Amino acid sequence: MSVEITSPHFKANAREALADAPLQQALAKVGPGFIGKRAAAAGKLPEFEALRDSARDIKDHTLAHLDLYLERYEAKVKEAGGHVHFAVDAAEARDIITRICRSLDAKTVTKGKSMISEEIGLNDHLEAAGIEPVETDLGEYLIQIRGEAPSHIIAPAIHLNKEQVEADFRRVHTHLSPGRNLSEPTALLAEARGELRQRFLAADVGITGANFLVAETGTSIIVTNEGNGDLTQTLPKAHIVLASLEKLVPTLEDVSQLLRVLARSATGQEMSVYTTFSTGPRRPDDVDGPGEYHVVILDNGRSGMLGGQLREMLRCIRCGACMNHCPVYHAVGGHAYGWVYPGPMGAVLTPSLIGIEKAANLPNASTFCGRCEEVCPVRIPLPKLMRHWREKEFERHLTPAPQRFGLAVWGFFARRGWLYRPATRLAMGMLALAGRRKGRFASLPLAGGWTRHRDFPAPEGGTFQAQWRARKAAEADARAAKGAAR
Amino acid sequence: MTVPPSLDAALSPPRVGLFCTCLVDTIRPSVGFAAAKLLEEAGCEVEVPLQTCCGQPAFNSGDRATSRALAEQVISAFENFDYVVAPSGSCAGMIKAHYPELFTGEPDWTGRVDRFCAKVFELVSFLVDVRGVTHVDAAYPGTATYHDSCSGLRELGVKGQPRRLLASVDGLALVEMQDADTCCGFGGTFCVKYPDVSNAIVEKKAANIVASGADTLLAGDLGCLMNMAGKLQREGRAVAVRHVAEVLAGMGAEPALGMPATVEARAETARAKR
Numbered sequence: 028m029s030v031e032i033t034s035p036h037f038k039a040n041a042r043e044a045l046a047d048a049p050l051q052q053a054l055a056k057v058g059p060g061f062i063g064k065r066a067a068a069a070g071k072l073p074e075f076e077a078l079r080d081s082a083r084d085i086k087d088h089t090l091a092h093l094d095l096y097l098e099r100y101e102a103k104v105k106e107a108g109g110h111v112h113f114a115v116d117a118a119e120a121r122d123i124i125t126r127i128c129r130s131l132d133a134k135t136v137t138k139g140k141s142m143i144s145e146e147i148g149l150n151d152h153l154e155a156a157g158i159e160p161v162e163t164d165l166g167e168y169l170i171q172i173r174g175e176a177p178s179h180i181i182a183p184a185i186h187l188n189k190e191q192v193e194a195d196f197r198r199v200h201t202h203l204s205p206g207r208n209l210s211e212p213t214a215l216l217a218e219a220r221g222e223l224r225q226r227f228l229a230a231d232v233g234i235t236g237a238n239f240l241v242a243e244t245g246t247s248i249i250v251t252n253e254g255n256g257d258l259t260q261t262l263p264k265a266h267i268v269l270a271s272l273e274k275l276v277p278t279l280e281d282v283s284q285l286l287r288v289l290a291r292s293a294t295g296q297e298m299s300v301y302t303t304f305s306t307g308p309r310r311p312d313d314v315d316g317p318g319e320y321h322v323v324i325l326d327n328g329r330s331g332m333l334g335g336q337l338r339e340m341l342r343c344i345r346c347g348a349c350m351n352h353c354p355v356y357h358a359v360g361g362h363a364y365g366w367v368y369p370g371p372m373g374a375v376l377t378p379s380l381i382g383i384e385k386a387a388n389l390p391n392a393s394t395f396c397g398r399c400e401e402v403c404p405v406r407i408p409l410p411k412l413m414r415h416w417r418e419k420e421f422e423r424h425l426t427p428a429p430q431r432f433g434l435a436v437w438g439f440f441a442r443r444g445w446l447y448r449p450a451t452r453l454a455m456g457m458l459a460l461a462g463r464r465k466g467r468f469a470s471l472p473l474a475g476g477w478t479r480h481r482d483f484p485a486p487e488g489g490t491f492q493a494q495w496r497a498r499k500a501a502e503a504d505a506r507a508a509k510g511a512a513r
Numbered sequence: 514m515t516v517p518p519s520l521d522a523a524l525s526p527p528r529v530g531l532f533c534t535c536l537v538d539t540i541r542p543s544v545g546f547a548a549a550k551l552l553e554e555a556g557c558e559v560e561v562p563l564q565t566c567c568g569q570p571a572f573n574s575g576d577r578a579t580s581r582a583l584a585e586q587v588i589s590a591f592e593n594f595d596y597v598v599a600p601s602g603s604c605a606g607m608i609k610a611h612y613p614e615l616f617t618g619e620p621d622w623t624g625r626v627d628r629f630c631a632k633v634f635e636l637v638s639f640l641v642d643v644r645g646v647t648h649v650d651a652a653y654p655g656t657a658t659y660h661d662s663c664s665g666l667r668e669l670g671v672k673g674q675p676r677r678l679l680a681s682v683d684g685l686a687l688v689e690m691q692d693a694d695t696c697c698g699f700g701g702t703f704c705v706k707y708p709d710v711s712n713a714i715v716e717k718k719a720a721n722i723v724a725s726g727a728d729t730l731l732a733g734d735l736g737c738l739m740n741m742a743g744k745l746q747r748e749g750r751a752v753a754v755r756h757v758a759e760v761l762a763g764m765g766a767e768p769a770l771g772m773p774a775t776v777e778a779r780a781e782t783a784r785a786k787r
Contacts, residue, residue, distance in 0.1 A: 041710050354696045358713040392707050394700025394714070395573060396663035417575030426575065430706065434571060438579040441535075441565040442586065448563070455539045466773035467746055476705035480712035481743030484540065484771035491538045491545035495561045 032381055034365030037388035044359040053186050054360050057179075061351035064295025065402065072291065082288045083406045085281045086273075086342035090333060096242040096275045097324070103245025107307025109320035117147035120325045124149065124234070124267055125156050127321055131264055133158055133231035139249060139256035140164035141236030142180055142345065143269050143325055145367045146380070149234075160234075161226045163255040165219055172199045178361030180368065181293050181347040186360050189215070223255070233259040233317065237270035238344070239285065240322070243278040246306045247322060250289065250299040257303050265319035266305065272324050273341040285344060288404035293346035328380050336415050340375050342405040349399035349409055355392055364389055371399035375412040383419055390416035452490045459488030529557040530594035532587070532608075532633075534601045535566040536735040537756075541770065544735065547762035548600040548636050555644040562590045567599075569607040572615070573701055581615045588612070588629050596643070597633045600758050601734050602665015603701075605635040610668045635665050636758055637733055641674035648681030651763035656686045658727035659757065660718070660741065661694040662734035675733060675757050682760060690725035692717075699740035715744045723750055729769075731757045742770040 033040055044050055069075045089096055101111040114120035120143075128136060136153060138144060138160055150160045150171070162171040166184035170177055172195055177183030184192075193209045196218055209215055235256050237247040247268045249256045260266040276282050290296040309316030332338055350356040350370025361369030366386070368376050374389040390413035399409040420426050426434075440447040462468055462485025470478045477483055529552050533545040549559045568583030587608065591597045599605040609630050616622040640646040659679065665671035672694075679687050698704065698714025705711075718741060722730050730745070730752050732738050742754035753769035768774045 038707065038709070041707065045709055045713050354698065354714045355707075355710055358710050392703075392710065394663070394696050394698060394703045394711075396696035396700070397667035398663070398696070401667055414573060414575065417573065418577055419575070421575030421577075430574070430702070434574050434576055434579070438571055438576065438583075441568075441571075442579070442582055444563050444565050444586075447565045451535075451539050464773060466768060467743070467771040469747075474705075476708040477743070479708055480747065481715065481740065482746045482771060484739055484742055485773075486540045487542055487774075489542060491533045491542035492561060492563070494542050495533075495545065495549075 032366050032385055034377065034381070034386045034388055037363060037365055037392055040363035040365055041359040041392075044363045049188055049191065050186050050360055053188055054357055057185060057351060058357050061294070061348075065292055065348060065351070066295075068291040068295040068297065072287075075288070075291070078284065078288050079404050079406055081284050082344070082404055083342060085276065085284060086344075086405050089275055089277055089281075090273065090338060090341050093272065093275060093333065096277055097272065100240055100242040100245055100275060103242065104307065104320075104322055105245075107245050107320070108310075109245065109307045109322060112321060112323045114323055114325045114327075116327050117325070120147050120269065120323050120327075121149060121152040123323050124269070125152065125158070127265065127267060127319075128153070128156070128158050128232050131231055131319070133264075135159045135161060135226065135230045136232045136234055137161050137163050137227055137230035137259045137263065138167070139233070139235035139251065139259040140167050140183070141234065141269050142177070142367065143236055143271050144234065145177060146271075146327065147269075147325065149269070161223070161230065163223050163227065163259050164251070165216070165253060165255075168219060168223065169195065176362065176367065178369065179347060179350060180345050180370075180372070186362065227258045227262055230259075230263045232265045232267060233261075233263040234267045234269055235260050237268050237274050237322075238289070239276045239282050240268075240270055240274045240324075241276055241279055241282055244306060246279070246304050248282060248302065248304050250286070250302050252294075252296075252300045254301050257301060260303070260305060260317065261315050263317060265321065266308070266317035268305070268320075268322040270322065270324060272326055272329055273343070289344055289346055292348040292402065292404040332379055337375070337379055337412060339407050340372070340379070340412055342407055343372055343376070344405060345372075346404055348402045348404065349407075352398040352402050354394060354396060354398075371409040371413070372407075375407075375409060375416070378416050378419075383416055383423070384425060387416075387420050387425055390414070390420075448490065448492060452493050455486040455490055456488055459486045461485070463488075526556050526558045527595040529559050529596045529598050530591040531559050531561045532564060532567070532591065532597055532599040532604065533561060534599055534604045534735065536739070537600055538564075540739065541735060541756065543764060543767050544600050544756040544758055547756070547758040547764045548598070550762045550764070551636065551640060551649070551758060552598060554650070555640050555646050557596070557644070560594070564590055567604045567607045569604065570701055572607065572611060577615065584608075584612050584615050584626075588626065592625070592629050595632065596639065597629075598636050598639050599633070600636040600756065601736075602635045602662050602669050602671050603734050603736060605633055606664035606668035609633045635669050635671050635733065637675045637678060637761070638665075638669060638671045641677060646678065649678055649761045649763075651761055651765070652683035652685075653729075653760045653763075653765040654684045655729050655753075656688055656727045657729040657731050657760070658688050658690045658722060658725040659693065660690070660697060660722075660730060660732040660737060662732050662737045663696050665733050666694055671733060675731075675761075678761050679731070679757070685760070688725050688727050690721045690727070692721055697737045697741050699737045701736065704740060711740075712744075715740055719744045719748060719750065722752060727752065729753045729755060729760075731755055731760060733757050738770055746771050 104111050112123045153160045162168045169184040178186040239248040290299045308320040356370040378386040395410045467482040467484050537544045552559045568580035572580035616626045697718045698711040745752050
């Protein structure tokens with residue numbers, strides 16, 4: 028994939044996505060599938076809410092002492108015979124990985140699913156260095172042969188349907204019989220498996236991400252449903268783990284807590300099919316395993332988030348529940364967000380990583396319905412953090428001029444009740460008169476954004492405050508008249 | 514030592530400041546009268562101090578200075594009441610859940626804001642949870658479906674209360690639509706900043722409303738109601754859209770949101786407001 032940033036064009040991307048019929052069909056399944064499964068899994072576990080608190084606390088504690096845990100983790104990896112490399116930014120991480128690959132004279136690299144690899148644009152870089160990257164997660168494989176970015180952090184090809192996959196396989200797997208039957212999903216799966224089998228065996232280096240890095244033991248952990256991660260990391264000469272620094276967790280005990288909320292929040296599974304622990308390279312009496320074990324820990328702006336309000340975002344364990352429950356994501360899908368991370372978590376993380384200037388649309392394109400926060404397994408206050416970015420945008424005068432102007436005019440009146448009340452009364456009186464016959468407007472000046480898609484209800488006329496005061500005055504008059512009559 | 518409340522204070526009705534919200538104030542004053550009627554029936558003394566807006570549009574647009582100024586305005590106008598009640602989960606949620614963060618780092622304000630926020634409620638949950646109202650004396654002929662507005666639901670826990678009171682309305686059948694607790698796509702300024710995305714969301718909502726078979730859509734927030742009414746009417750659907758307070762207060766004969774006032778309805782309105 029490429030890491031071309033189209034976030035500034037979110038509106039155009041969204042319009043395109045809304046008009047894309049196959050995409051809309053695929054998205055229609057996201058909500059009902061994920062939402063129901065998560066709710067069922069959480070409902071079956073009485074301590075689920077308590078586990079969410081515990082998960083939040085574990086991550087908070089780790090982030091508060093991250094320097095200590097990083098040191099401990101590094102020492103433990105070295106003890107097990109592995110190497111730890113710290114990369115300040117994407118370029119450094121790419122260089123470290125290329126260097127390791129070259130040192131092993133690698134021609135082919137198999138890859139487990141890794142969002143950090145997407146973040147640093149690793150595949151393009153490896154190809155440019157003459158090393159062929161092969162994605163082995165089915166979803167990642169599909170988007171790789173299509174030259175696309177993932178549209179979801181745990182289901183990267185969720186935007187595709189069966190027919191599109193069949194067409195891609197016929198286009199790419201030209202050495203297979205054109206007459207083969209690929210109408211069933213199982214046939215597609217078997218073909219992908221057959222293609223990848225050769226690549227697993229031929230790979231010189233395997234690169235995976237990590238769901239957790241355990242400081243206590245120097246272990247990296249991945250959770251998968253396909254088992255591709257295991258083949259990726261055990262068969263080649265070297266295993267490179269690529270992970271960002273907030274993946275640190277103190278102990279295996281902590282991991283077991285976090286695993287209990289991860290899969291339930293993500294897919295509604297109690298556990299993923301595979302949970303794989305890797306500690307160092309192959310030992311003398313091991314039957315298999317890589318000869319070299321490297322961990323590349325990426326910062327890429329995250330340490331800057333540690334000291335401020337955005338620190339809470341670093342609790343994220345990448346389950347995808349926020350996007351699975353997001354009405355905006357359901358409407359436009361992941362590609363519209365224009366970079367690597369979509370949905371609410373992307374709306375908070377992306378501006379930290381590529382800058383608010385480019386990513387301003389993302390934290391703004393939310394209704395603040397709060398459902399993301401309601402389901403986040405580590406209780407990240409996503410709407411609050413999106414609002415934080417809106418504040419930064421406003422402070423830096425990046426808010427679009429018409430919006431800023433409208434806000435200023437409204438704010439001027441709202442702060443001056445003595446002007447606001449007669450002004451609203453006059454305006455509503457005029458609007459009510461104009462809309463009296465139909466009760467609503469099909470178009471209104473300055474409200475094109477609204478009336479393009481819906482009618483605008485005509486106000487009843489007058490304001491509540493004015494009518495209330497008139498009523499109270501009339502009541503007082505009536506009482507006075509009654510008193511005088513006595 | 515705690516001072517026992519005087520007998521006088523215990524017996525006198527609580528004074529409620531009605532925060533009518535800027536949308537009710539300008540678009541649909543009937544909702545304000547319905548709220549006042551419900552509060553009075555629940556034994557409260559209702560007053561409407563001079564007011565403008567809670568500041569949410571500024572807050573959600575990142576303009577902290579304006580939202581803080583408006584918050585100060587609201588607190589000053591309302592802090593002497595026993596309770597502050599709004600016919601909106603969104604505005605009540607803005608005050609209750611978000612005002613404290615507007616004053617962080619201001620020790621002069623912190624205690625004052627916290628005391629104030631503790632008194633703020635959304636209308637229907639106030640009636641049920643604070644005043645112990647279990648039924649209303651109202652009739653509404655028809656089948657209604659209730660949309661859970663996001664802020665009321667997720668910031669204030671408004672879900673069972675309106676359904677419980679609606680169940681006591683004579684002649685009203687309540688049916689649940691699919692995804693009643695999914696956002697309608699309004700989102701304040703979101704609907705005009707991202708009109709196409711907002712439209713895609715409200716289209717789904719309108720389809721669920723129509724599929725429920727209800728002839729009336731109810732909710733507790735005028736912003737969401739205007740969005741859904743506007744969409745339903747653009748699609749030519751014959752669903753009447755009303756604020757839940759109107760039905761609970763027995764004011765369901767008023768023209769529905771976005772419908773023209775008939776001569777009879779206007780006369781009725783004039784009578785009710787006298």
